[in-house]
Every structure is written in structure tokens, then in C-alpha cells.
Amino acid sequence: MASSLHSNNTQICPNPTALNGGSAADGNSQISKKPRLYADPPPLFIPSDIISEFSHHDPAVARINNGSFGCCPSSVLSAQNQLQLQWLRQPDDFYFNQLQPKIIQSRTIIKDIINADHVDEVSIVDNATTAAAIVLQQIAWGFAEGKFCRGDAAVMLHYAYGAVKKSVEAYVTRAGGYVIEVPLPFPVSSVDGIVKEFRQALRRGKQNGRKVRLAVIDHVTSMPTVVIPVKELVTICREEGVDQVFVDAAHGIGCVDVDMKQIGADFYTSNLHKWFFCPPSVAFLYCKKSTNNSDLHHPVVSHEYGNGLAIESAWIGTRDYSSYLVVPKVLEFINRFEGGIEGIKKRNHEYVVEMGQMLVKAWGTRLGCPPEMCSSMVMVGLPACFGISSDHDALELRTCLRDKFGVEVPIYYRPPKDGEEGGVVTGYARISYQVYNKVEDYYKFRDAINQLVDNAFTCASLPIS
Template sequence: MKSKFLLDSEITYLNHGAFGACPKPIFEDYQKWQAELEHQPTAFITKKLPQYLRTSKQALARYINCDADDFFFVSNPTFAINVVMRSLDLKPGDEILATNHEYGAMDRTWDFYCKKSGAKYVRQEISLPIQSKEQIISEFWKGYNANTKVVFLNQISSVTSLIFPVREICEKAQQLGLIVIVDGAHVPGHIPLDMQQIDADFYTGTMHKWMLAPKGNSFLWVKKEFQERLDPLVVSWGYQSDSPGNQFLDYHEFIGTRDMAAFLTAPAAIQFLEENDWWQQSKIGKALIRKHYPRFCDLLGSEPICPVTEEFLGQMCSIPIRTSHPTALKETLIDTYKIEIPVMKINNRFFIRISLNAYNSEADLERLYTALTEIKAATDFLQ
């Protein structure tokens, strides 16, 4: 599989979860759209693009089981949450209930909003190690009170790699009349996603991570009852359009001149996934994670932060480490051993995160194991 990707053959790439990796056929499709744009920019943007977008959205809609009119493409989930955030009408004292496992950019987004609005962002502790799904749900709802108006939750945590029981939390949140916003950045192409089953009010996911599409390719899905309440983050020609259609899409799809070629690759990305039996490829990667996670924990003197099952782990796992030199550890791994892997911090704890895709092999994990063994013996980077 590695020959189908553009990755540097000299690098052991164990960081798919950061920015994904695009296979050659999908990247060629991306460049095809860019070439067509530059061949006749005016005709492409003013005449052809709406139908091209429609075709791409219909392909993605079938893949995630939703209506193509209920989402629009964005560059990344942070952009998407900023759109949602600026349309919320929370009052001083209102609370947004999240976990202490959220992505750092999202924490910063809500911190910004709360300073402007007077609302409060509650990072409810989900303690480690995880014992069960019921533990997560119980601990999460301990953060709820009469002031809670919004639930914000990642479906798969970026730093801790944990899969959260989003469907169950969404179900209770809807019963309580709360607005539900889900960050599913790591979900599409990683674990099955069915928008009808999730029942969030807002859901953002990426195509450029586990769906293998080009960078800057994500979406924001919005439940119909919230669509007209969503203000455009950028006001442009879609606002009070000269040719009005669907206000929700007018406001958010046409926000000025930009290269939308990445958005048009959904059919090519999905075709690649299907032709290469990607759920089987994913199954292999998940099995490797479960096989090796306890072994790496033993090497680094830590315990798994969750049961080693598919309920909590996909194609990523995060190993707690004790280090006073996180940057030096990461740079040594890439500079000396040619291993690209992140060392991440959350809640004053450090983790080294392994993420695998079909271009990885068990030999890549052995290479990492050897490197960490040598670093542990030769430096004080791992305590």
C-alpha cells in the first residue's frame, strides 16, 4: 500500500492522525480540478463549480448517510466550530459542557467565545484510566447543571486517542433540551459514521485525515432546525444573493474567491477507499494497535489508559510518558531515527501517540520500539 502514497520512503510515518496522507490517485484528481480552474477561471467559478460541488457533496452524503443540503465544506473543523460558536446566543452564566480531552484549538475557540459572551466553558474531567463506557458517561454528566445550555464533545480525542460514547451522550443531551455540537475530526474513514444515528445538532468531520483526501477538506453538518440560525463567518456574495437558492448553502458555500479543488475530491476519495477495501485495511491497523499498545506501555513504564478493545481504540493509541524533554524526544525520533510521531500534552500529562494507516507495517512499530529502547538507555528524555 505504501507505493500508492506520496510519503517520503525514508521516513517511518506514524502520525497519520495529524494531517492524514493523500494517495496518488486522489492527489491526481485534486490537481485535475486545479488545472481545470486555471484553464478557464471565470467559467469554472461562476458556471461549473456549483454543479461540481453538488456532485461531490452527494458522494459524501451517501458515505455518511445524510442529505447533501444539510452540510457545507470548510477547510478544517476549527473553522467549522468558529461558525457555530459565533451564532450561539449564550448569556453570562450559561455553560458549555465539554471534557478535558478536547482538541487544544477547540479549547481556545471556546475560551475566546466565553471571554466575549460571559458564558462558561466546563472541561469536565474524564479520569484515566478508563474502565468502561459507563464511567465516561457518568463522569461527563457530573458537569451538568441548570446553567448548561450546550454540550460539546469530540468523538475521538486527538491527544488521548480515545473513542467516546457520543451517541449515548447525544441522546441524553437531546432529552435535556441542550444544543449538541460534536467534533468528529478523526471519525470519517476511521470508524463508521452515520449522521442519522448520531443525532447531534452540529457535527464537523474531516476528509483529509482518515478519508485520505487533500489537505483543507472538512465539512460542517447542521440539523435543519438550526440552519437558518447560523450566521456566515464570512459575509460575501452568498449573503442576500442575486440568485437566491438555499439560504443555508448560499451563506456558507460562497464566501469569496478560494480554491475549492480539495472539496471536489470526495468521489475520488470514496472510490479509492472502496476499491482498496479500506474497512479491511482499517481492521488490520486497529488490530496492530491493540496488539502493540500494551507492549509499548510496558517499555515506557506506564499502563494503558483504557481497555484494549475496539470500543475505545481505533487506528491510534496514546501512551503516557514521563519526560522533561518532550520536544527533544520528538526531534530525536525524527532527526536520528527518521520516525515521524507526535509527543503531545494535555492536562499536564505527556503522551506519545501512534497512528497507523495501510501504508504502515508491523516493522514500523518494531523500528519505533527499538528507537525508544535506545533513547531510554542513552538519554534522560524518558524517565
């Protein structure tokens, strides 16, 4: 079981020529090439390097929740610390002579990785929630200034991230927009159900002469996690006359394929601190150049207001910008893995599926979606005997696993559907796989759940907090 996963996390290139182009015969020709800082890349990582890079992680915890907060290797943290010291040593020199060129360097690397047309299309912001505020603020102004009619619609997925839902409420609903949530099935069996529900939601948005001003589409939903067919949904938006499309891909870069030309959205955001190894918090917001985005502004108004979103976002007052500036160092780190970011994504996906299948086999449950619809995360059904019956139960079980077993994993409550009887799986764990993980992390989780089952544990026995 899980024979391809090594406990020491050996993700080593058997043929170093693969990083320099190689040939079809080396078996790596299908891994696409991404930006690299060096003509001659640094040596590939060996297992002890990975252990060293993440030695600051708590060794007593099976950290299978990279999706929530990501991870940052020691070499990048060291580079960040040096930047912070440079700033503090002589802040005027750093601000006037170094800060903006360094931010442009980071934006340029991001532009190349996401296949954008121009660096001006890429702004760096704190996180995907900030990016959502930028886009939704523009929509709110559209209602306030009479460009949109009261009752015009915004469409988003039911499984949109909670903070984004709150942002839609704060900006769109309050301004007079009508918000439609797209119900999605879970567990998910195929993309067909997602596409069908999305089409129907757009058509509801256009009833009675209304227009759909914005569609918010997740690339990878958070809880429950599933990869959404964004290219197909963006195409449907164009067919249905949606004004603007915003893809919230908090888990995008480093986790799934991110190509602006192929996706075709007006706006796309992704955190860099979740799956791209940056320290928190940093994200990018892509704004398609052909989109009328002159009304896009950073929510924090500072001296650069009116000079374009990318410039506004690069200076929002005195603060620590070091997380924006380490992108070149992160790319150097990534390029020490076979196949760079594409190789990391591929292996993480394969490993998380393998671990998910091992767990559901051990517990007699199922995955939350087919393997081709998960990224570096997958939903794993928990034993029905736990009797998870609320979000509170899910949170308390998560706390129990952390405090008593040293396992960090989010738990999702899935309400039973009409007609479902007892014995239904109502709890799912979202497991992640990142380069620092080991097979023992998932065995530890498996054994913790098995111990709870053997002890006849139920959520009803959890303390009421």
C-alpha cells in the same frame, strides 16, 4: 509477534466477490456497504499499488502519526492537480459551469456515507476548526441578541482540541457564557467514568437556574486519544434539556462509525483530510434539518451570504476549491480496498491495537485505554525512566525521535496524580495506523526507545531550547 501484519502492507481481498455483495459464507457479510461510484468496482489494490500511491512519503521516516495531518494518495493528488489546471485554464467557465455542481456531487457522497437525511444538511468547509467557529458564532449571537442569559453554560470535555477551546473562549466566554470543562480520567479504564463526569458537568451547568445552551463533545479526542461514547452522551444531553449538541469529530470519518441518525447530534463535523484520504484542507459540517439553524453563517461573508450555510460555504471568494472537489476520486480510491471504508477502519483498528500491545510489552508499560475505546490511534506508555515532567519535555522528546531516529510520533505528558510516587508512566506516545504503514515502522519506534533506555537517556539531558 504481529504475524498478521505484513511488511509490504498486504490489505488484499482474498475473495473479490466480497465487494459485490458476496454471501454470508465468504466471511465478509458483516462489513456494511457504503456508497460506490461504479456498478463494477475497479480492481482491488495489490501491495505495489499501495507503495506507488504513497511514494511521495519520505522513506526515511517511520510515519506513525497519520492522526495529525492525514495522507493523500498520488491518484487523488493527480486529480486535484487536473482540477487546479482546469480552473486556471478558463476560470470563468469553471466557476459558472462546473464548480457548484462538483461541490454538490461531493456533498451528496458525504451525505450518503454519514447517513444524513438530505444533502442540504451537509456543508463543506476548510476544516473542523472552521466548523466549530460556525456553530460557536451562532451561540455568541444568542448571547449578544438577548436570547440567552449571561451565565448560561456551554459544556465541553477537558480534552477538547486546543483550537476548539480557544474558539469557545473567543465566542462563548467573551459573549457572557459560562464554560464548564468535563474532567476525564487518563489512562481510561471504561466509559463509565466519562459518562459519570459528563452528567455531573451538565448538572453544574444548570445550577442557580442557568441553562446549558451548548454541549461540545469530541467523538475521538486528539491528545490523549480515546473514543468517546457520543451516542450515550447525546442522549444524556436530551434528557438534561441541553439546547444544542455539537460533536467535534475531527478524526471521525474514515476512523470510527459515523451515522447521523444513530448519533442524533444537532451538529457534527469531521475533517476529510485526516482519515478519508483527501488533500488538505477540507471538512464537512452536518447541521440537522430539524434544528433551528437559520442563524448559521460562514465566518467569511461573501456574495452568497443569506442563501443558507451550504451555499455560503461553497463560495467564500476566489480561492482553491480543488480539495472540496476530489471526494469522488477519493471514494474511487477507497473502494479499491476490501470492504471499502468499513474494511479500512476495521483493519486499521486491529493493526494499531496489535502494534500498541507489541510496544507496551517491549517497554513494560500499558495502553492508555482498552482496545475497544481506541480507533485507528492508541496511546502507548513510554518507559518511566525517561522522566517526562512537562509538555516541553514531551515536545523535545518528539523532536529527538524525529531528528535522530526518523520516527514521527506525538508525545503526551500526563502529570502524576496525587499520591503517585516515582516510577510512574508520565509520557505516552500516540501511534496511528493507516493503509501505508508497515510493521517495520513500529519496530523502528520500538528500537529507538530501547536504544534511549540502554543509553540511560532522560529528558533532563535534552538541550534547553
